[in-house]
Amino acid sequence: MAAQKTRFERQVEEVLATFDFERVHHVMESLSWTWANLDRVPTRAELMAEARRLLAELDGKPGVHGSGGLRASYKDDGTLSLKFILCESWSDLNEDSPTR
Numbered sequence: 001m002a003a004q005k006t007r008f009e010r011q012v013e014e015v016l017a018t019f020d021f022e023r024v025h026h027v028m029e030s031l032s033w034t035w036a037n038l039d040r041v042p043t044r045a046e047l048m049a050e051a052r053r054l055l056a057e058l059d060g061k062p063g064v065h066g067s068g069g070l071r072a073s074y075k076d077d078g079t080l081s082l083k084f085i086l087c088e089s090w091s092d093l094n095e096d097s098p099t100r
Contacts, residue, residue: 024070025042033069069086
């Protein structure tokens with residue numbers, strides 16, 4: 001008898017099932033966005049495998065893991081998300097600014 005999946009494992013499956021890997025692959029192809037370990041644009045299957053790895057690394061604990069444009073995050077409130085980041089800028093006022 002197979003073990004029942006945990007809530008987190010079910011979340012991972014839901015996120016992977018609803019994420020638009022085709023769209024991400026199309027953008028990466030259009031931009032010739034390669035992964036260094038492949039020296040080419042990853043396939044949809046490779047994108048999904050990397051997304052699964054990043055999500056699984058969170059292991060139901062709050063945090064963020066990212067690689068190759070993909071970013072998986074798990075919040076304290078139990079929200080699991082997967083994003084493809086093309087461009088991002090941020091500032092954290094709680095961090096010390098580097099000395100200039």
